[in-house]
Amino acid sequence: MNIMSEAAVEKALDQKMNTVPYKMIGKDVSVYYGEKRALFDVNLNIRENTVTALIGPSGCGKSTFLRTLNRMNDTIENCRVTGKITLDEDDIYDPAIDVVELRARVGMVFQKPNPFPKSIFDNVAYGPRIHGLARTKAEFDEVVETSLHKAGLWNEVKDRLHEPGTGLSGGQQQRLCIARAVAVSPEVILMDEPCSALDPIATAKVEELIHELRTNFTIVIVTHSMQQAARVSQRTAMFHLGNLVEENDTDKMFTNPDDQRTQDYIMGRFG
Amino acid sequence: MSTSLLLLLIVLIGFISYFAGRARSLAQANGKLSNLHSLPGYHGSYVAIWAILPAALVLGAWLVAAPMYIDSSTRATLPEAVQTQGGATVELALGQVKSVAGGLKRLTTEEISALESGSANLRSTLAAKGVALAGEGEPYMITAAQHFNAMNATNRWLMSAVVLLIAIAGGVYAIRNIATRFRARNQVERVMLGSLIVASSIAILTTVGIVASMLSEAGRFFTMVSPFEFFFGTVWDPRFAAAGSGGASGQFGLIPLLAGTLYIAFVAMLFAVPIGLFAAIYMAEYASPRLRSTAKPLLEVLAGIPTIVYGFFALVTVGPFLRDISAQLNGLVTGNYQNFIQAQSVVTAGIVMGIMLIPFVSSLSDDIITQVPRALRDGSLGLGATRSETVKKVILPAALPGIVGALLLTASRAVGETMIVVLAAGVAARMQINPFEPMTTVTVKIVNQLTGDLEFTSPQTLVAFALGITLFVITLGLNIYALYIVRKYREQYE
Structure with missing residues (x-):
């Protein structure tokens, strides 16, 4: 990359990314927790079939923004969202939108692996069951198997599908949670620091998985690890103190960012 | 000296010991608190515990043991004729002696000498002072009652003296122990632990006691009615x-x-x-x-x-x-x-x-x-x-x-x-x-x-x-x- 001239790099990237349509559009998004304002008029668009990484120091609002995308903030008392977020042209904060349906289209994987205290099979079948995506035993078997395949977990658990999901290792649990999210066939998957509770080997597996999932899903990932953002994402957005500092191609972001604060953060000067 | 006054005195000694212990540890610290292993408050508590705890334990034991000893000693002063009649009569006589002893305290010396010489009736004299006797008093009861009163008086003085002495001795012993490297904190901690254990064992023992009493009474029931029928x-x-x-x-x-x-x-x-x-x-x-x-x-x-x-x-x-x-x-x-x-x-x-x-x-x-x-x-x-x-x-x-x-x-x-x-x-x-x-x-x-x-x-x-x-x-x-x-x-x- 560094061999190319700056202008050439930008041109190449523009051509590459500009062809990708937007899946979600966030316009002037602000979030308040009671009196406290956590996000300030963020304008951030998420491109389809792309991994977008949200980075920034702790408390910068990146997780808050992520949770506005499937309205998980609704479950927090006193939380208020202003601005407009669309998913394929639909305003997701429109009162006419069913939040349950929205979350089926925009799935989520959390920081700490949180398998339900049920069997591995039932964990994956949970979403299809409540949304009526499968009816017969054979259909359930199929959706569970394909989801576990997509999450790269099938070979490890195929012989113990009816053992509790909580009995798996941390990394396996997280991939089970990804399989659980995938089983609903969402369009977007949100990941809130999915590897922060995992060891390096499990992290590598999850990262590899994210890479593969990109072909079928739009992924937004919050991460504290600069290397992880560089490894898995194509677009990166940098948050600081509730503001969106910069959003750019990941390659450009890590070699030649537009904003000084991004440069400082990436170089480890603050955060 | 009454028991409550005695307790108050022990607590007072404990208080004084606390401040004495604190002061001594502060003096040894030479103005630099970090010289001490334990904070002055711990040294104070350590001394106070030594002053209060042994004395209180001895007081408790004494209060249980002394009446038993006095009773048996008074029982021995009763005449042969009464003693040979066996348990219930002796206990009855002892009860009367105790009532007489209580009554004697309210009489003047003249009245007592009148009783001793036999010129006055025991029951009516005492009744006039508001002490009711269950039966006609016997002359031997006056001697026994006087013996009982005398023993009680000695017992009180002896108890007060011994307990106060132990309290002071405990305090002095503990104060002499205080030194900069003395681990008063650990000692106090052990006493704390002990008292916590005592508290929890009281709760458990009570439960055990209740169950045991229920079991024994139920056992008696089952000797009369067969468990099968029940x-x-x-x-x-x-x-x-x-x-x-x-x-x-x-x-x-x-x-x-x-x-x-x-x-x-x-x-x-x-x-x-x-x-x-x-x-x-x-x-x-x-x-x-x-x-x-x-x-x-x-x-x-x-x-x-x-x-x-x-x-x-x-x-x-x-x-x-x-x-x-x-x-x-x-x-x-x-x-x-x-x-x-x-x-x-x-x-x-x-x-x-x-x-x-x-x-x-x-x-x-x-x-x-x-x-x-x-x-x-x-x-x-x-x-x-x-x-x-x-x-x-x-x-x-x-x-x-x-x-x-x-x-x-x-x-x-x-x-x-x-x-x-x-x-x-x-x-x-x-x-x-x-x-x-x-x-x-x-x-x-x-x-x-x-x-x-x-x-x-x-x-x-x-x-x-x-x-x-x-x-x-x-x-x-x-x-x-x-x-x-x-x-x-x-x-x-x-």
């Missing part, structure tokens, strides 16, 4: 016999009482569990924090109402209401306005007891439901589940073992409940399955058997202990099982 008998008819007549045997069948107990508890649970559980789910999952913070204490107020109040609520309100409404219903359907629910019945008791149990169910279940990690809720909601799907499919299954434990604890309360049943279900020990008729429970019968002036020698009263131990075993079993389940549940998330 545990498998289907007729409860204890037949109160006049005291002392004996021989009047009754039938002590546990089954009707146990059936009533379980039936009423079952109806109560049928009523309390759905309402309590739904209330808990609402409080834990749906209610806003503000509503929750007011509604939850309000619900728990129900738990603070004395059960006797529930009892007359049942007697005055619920019972007649059920009776009248059943008469109306019957009239509407058959034209015959005859009530089919008795005012005192299993349903009345069950409903009112159920109301009493609601706060237990809801409060315990609420705690358990809120213990389910937030991550599980988020996980389910994030998959597009609604709140009620989340509750039904994730939270309740996760909390189920804990909720079952809570229900078992509640059931053991229902089984042990008395006052509501006495007033709401009556006292008739019958075996039947119609919930609209009266029935009674084990606890009610225990109260029944033990009310009034009774001797604990007949099976009619001793049966109460057998019933008590049975009930104890049932509730203990329920509690242990509940705790086992709750504990198993805790491990899941840790």
Whole structure:
């Protein structure tokens, strides 16, 4: 990359990314927790079939923004969202939108692996069951198997599908949670620091998985690890103190960012 | 010196010791607190403990031992003639001697000398001073009483002197121990630990004592009535016999009482569990924090109402209401306005007891439901589940073992409940399955058997202990099982 001239790099990237349509559009998004304002008029668009990484120091609002995308903030008392977020042209904060349906289209994987205290099979079948995506035993078997395949977990658990999901290792649990999210066939998957509770080997597996999932899903990932953002994402957005500092191609972001604060953060000067 | 004054003095010495110990440790620190191993307060406490604890222990032991010694010594001064008559007479004489001794303290020296010379009557002299004697006094009693008084006086002085000496000696010993590197903190810590152990063992020993006394009395009952008749008998008819007549045997069948107990508890649970559980789910999952913070204490107020109040609520309100409404219903359907629910019945008791149990169910279940990690809720909601799907499919299954434990604890309360049943279900020990008729429970019968002036020698009263131990075993079993389940549940998330 560094061999190319700056202008050439930008041109190449523009051509590459500009062809990708937007899946979600966030316009002037602000979030308040009671009196406290956590996000300030963020304008951030998420491109389809792309991994977008949200980075920034702790408390910068990146997780808050992520949770506005499937309205998980609704479950927090006193939380208020202003601005407009669309998913394929639909305003997701429109009162006419069913939040349950929205979350089926925009799935989520959390920081700490949180398998339900049920069997591995039932964990994956949970979403299809409540949304009526499968009816017969054979259909359930199929959706569970394909989801576990997509999450790269099938070979490890195929012989113990009816053992509790909580009995798996941390990394396996997280991939089970990804399989659980995938089983609903969402369009977007949100990941809130999915590897922060995992060891390096499990992290590598999850990262590899994210890479593969990109072909079928739009992924937004919050991460504290600069290397992880560089490894898995194509677009990166940098948050600081509730503001969106910069959003750019990941390659450009890590070699030649537009904003000084991004440069400082990436170089480890603050955060 | 009276015992309370003595105690006060010991505490005073303890106080002084505390400050003395503090001052000495401060002096040794040479103005630099970090020279000391323990803070001055610990040194003070260490000295105070040495001053108070041994003295208080000796005082306690003395207060127990001294009267026994004085009694036996006074007993020895009684004349041969009395002593040969055996236990009861000696104790009676000793009791009189003690009354005389108490009376002598109120007499002047002239009156006492008149008594000693025999010119005045002992009983009338003492009666004039307000001391009643059970019989005519004997002359030897005056000598014995004087001996008793003298010994008591010496005993008091000796006790005061010894105890105060020990207190001071303890304090002085402890003060001499104080040095910069002395580990006063660890010593104080050990005393703390000791007192905590003593406190918890008192609680445990009391339980053991209660169980042991119940067991021994129940054992006596089972020598009169065979356990087989008791545990498998289907007729409860204890037949109160006049005291002392004996021989009047009754039938002590546990089954009707146990059936009533379980039936009423079952109806109560049928009523309390759905309402309590739904209330808990609402409080834990749906209610806003503000509503929750007011509604939850309000619900728990129900738990603070004395059960006797529930009892007359049942007697005055619920019972007649059920009776009248059943008469109306019957009239509407058959034209015959005859009530089919008795005012005192299993349903009345069950409903009112159920109301009493609601706060237990809801409060315990609420705690358990809120213990389910937030991550599980988020996980389910994030998959597009609604709140009620989340509750039904994730939270309740996760909390189920804990909720079952809570229900078992509640059931053991229902089984042990008395006052509501006495007033709401009556006292008739019958075996039947119609919930609209009266029935009674084990606890009610225990109260029944033990009310009034009774001797604990007949099976009619001793049966109460057998019933008590049975009930104890049932509730203990329920509690242990509940705790086992709750504990198993805790491990899941840790």
